[in-house]
Amino acid sequence: MEKLFSKQKYADRRRVLMSKISGGIIFLPGNHRSPMNYKSNVYRFRQDSNFLYFFGLDSEGLAGIIDVDSGEEIIFGPVFTMDDLIWTGPLEKIEDRAEKAGIKKTLPTGNLKDYLQKASHEKRKVHYLPPYRGERTIWLSELLDKTVSEIENGFSQDLISAVCSLRIVKDDDEIQEIESTLENITRLQHIMAMKNCRRGIKESYIVGIVEGFGFQYDCMLAFPVICSVHGEILHNESHDNTLKDGQLMILDTGNESPMHYATDITRTTPVSGKFTRMQAEIYNLVLEMMNSAFKLMKPGISYSDVHKKASETLAKGLTDIGLMQGNPEEIVASGAHALFFPHGLGHQMGLDVHDMEDLGEDNIGYDNEHKRSTQFGTAFLRFGRKLEKGMILTVEPGIYFIPALIDLWKSEKKYESFINYSALNNYMNFGGIRIEDDVLITDTGNRILGKPIPKTIAEVEETFKR
Numbered sequence: 399m400e401k402l403f404s405k406q407k408y409a410d411r412r413r414v415l416m417s418k419i420s421g422g423i424i425f426l427p428g429n430h431r432s433p434m435n436y437k438s439n440v441y442r443f444r445q446d447s448n449f450l451y452f453f454g455l456d457s458e459g460l461a462g463i464i465d466v467d468s469g470e471e472i473i474f475g476p477v478f479t480m481d482d483l484i485w486t487g488p489l490e491k492i493e494d495r496a497e498k499a500g501i502k503k504t505l506p507t508g509n510l511k512d513y514l515q516k517a518s519h520e521k522r523k524v525h526y527l528p529p530y531r532g533e534r535t536i537w538l539s540e541l542l543d544k545t546v547s548e549i550e551n552g553f554s555q556d557l558i559s560a561v562c563s564l565r566i567v568k569d570d571d572e573i574q575e576i577e578s579t580l581e582n583i584t585r586l587q588h589i590m591a592m593k594n595c596r597r598g599i600k601e602s603y604i605v606g607i608v609e610g611f612g613f614q615y616d617c618m619l620a621f622p623v624i625c626s627v628h629g630e631i632l633h634n635e636s637h638d639n640t641l642k643d644g645q646l647m648i649l650d651t652g653n654e655s656p657m658h659y660a661t662d663i664t665r666t667t668p669v670s671g672k673f674t675r676m677q678a679e680i681y682n683l684v685l686e687m688m689n690s691a692f693k694l695m696k697p698g699i700s701y702s703d704v705h706k707k708a709s710e711t712l713a714k715g716l717t718d719i720g721l722m723q724g725n726p727e728e729i730v731a732s733g734a735h736a737l738f739f740p741h742g743l744g745h746q747m748g749l750d751v752h753d754m755e756d757l758g759e760d761n762i763g764y765d766n767e768h769k770r771s772t773q774f775g776t777a778f779l780r781f782g783r784k785l786e787k788g789m790i791l792t793v794e795p796g797i798y799f800i801p802a803l804i805d806l807w808k809s810e811k812k813y814e815s816f817i818n819y820s821a822l823n824n825y826m827n828f829g830g831i832r833i834e835d836d837v838l839i840t841d842t843g844n845r846i847l848g849k850p851i852p853k854t855i856a857e858v859e860e861t862f863k864r
């Protein structure tokens with residue numbers, strides 16, 4: 399069965415949540431199983447992160463209720479039949495499991511509709527979060543007697559803000575959960591990938607090593623593995639290519655800890671085991687972008703400013719190399735640098751790899767003080783707010799040479815004063831480089847989580863050697 403934190407921690411989280419909602423009922427449904435191709439052939443179960451955060455129980459068909467006015471807390475759960483016992487073995491009683499999360503009252507899931515209908519008839523507000531799975535939307539629509547579109551639009555903004563304010567900062571137990579998975583699983587996966595990277599094998603071979611190692615320790619993936627010699631395709635999920643000398647292999651992969659906290663690390667390895675001069679130049683610039691971010695990251699600094707600094711480091715470096723020209727601040731203000739770095743520097747990480755994105759990216763990453771940019775590239779920054787102690791973020795700068803985008807901008811003569819298009823002709827087959835670490839904001843600065851994973855050119859080339 400599931401691994402839980404102390405029952406006091408869950409009770410404290412719910413108490414704070416309650417204090418932030420002025421009245422009514424907080425309804426936090428868990429997930430159901432999702433079929434792959436027919437009803438009883440299902441994907442591996444993944445509990446809802448908000449349900450996990452407040453109740454910790456990691457199985458299907460549960461729902462949590464917190465009555466803000468009376469303080470009553472209830473877990474609704476399935477009543478097991480002999481068939482369940484025959485097919486799935488003995489199951490711990492829901493009362494005993496709920497007790498571990500500090501909840502004394504349980505009721506059959508079959509009673510949930512009556513409970514919620516009674517609350518609606520009494521004109522009490524039922525606060526729920528935006529559903530992200532079709533099954534959930536339909537379930538809520540049946541339970542609350544509303545149309546699908548009413549359910550999709552009727553979520554509680556107050557509950558979003560309250561949940562976000564709690565989950566956005568991680569405590570020591572959560573940090574430990576992430577860090578131990580990073581050290582014991584994700585770090586080793588990257589080292590194994592570097593050691594196995596060689597010409598003639600397929601990307602899928604590396605993916606198999608990575609996934610298999612995680613599964614040996616019952617750590618599911620935090621997101622589908624990105625492993626590609628076409629690093630310029632940012633979220634390339636196909637693994638068909640055969641590795642060739644001269645190419646660069648990007649591996650962007652992360653696991654879920656036993657309690658479902660995510661890790662997310664990227665490294666780039668040369669297939670030949672040695673970076674060419676041209677590759678080394680770009681690789682070191684990505685590292686410089688990363689280090690310029692680490693220098694800034696501390697409580698009180700906006701992550702949008704950290705993104706800007708990393709972008710200026712990129713612009714400066716590319717002018718030194720001869721691919722851009724002009725003043726780095728002006729280049730970044732214009733948006734020209736996004737030809738090479740068309741994504742955000744990083745995102746929040748916690749129970750989700752993009753933490754709480756189900757609650758709406760702008761609700762989590764932006765606030766009254768920080769509005770999302772509308773400029774191409776910077777608009778993809780998922781998190782722009784001020785950093786606070788206890789936040790965990792990824793820092794994942796990259797430099798990419800995307801032939802279709804270069805051709806388009808060139809044909810439109812876009813940012814011609816800043817971009818040296820003729821010098822780019824030599825880079826059309828370059829691919830891309832991304833390097834990513836997971837970082838904790840501390841009292842005075844930041845700390846990269848986990849034992850170091852080979853990152854400098856010397857470290858990557860040394861790890862590659864067998």
Ligand code: GLY
Nearest residue numbers: 621650651662745
């Ligand atoms: N590592 C995948 C992502 O950050 O989107």
Ligand code: MN
Nearest residue numbers: 662792794834
């Ligand atoms: Mn990431």
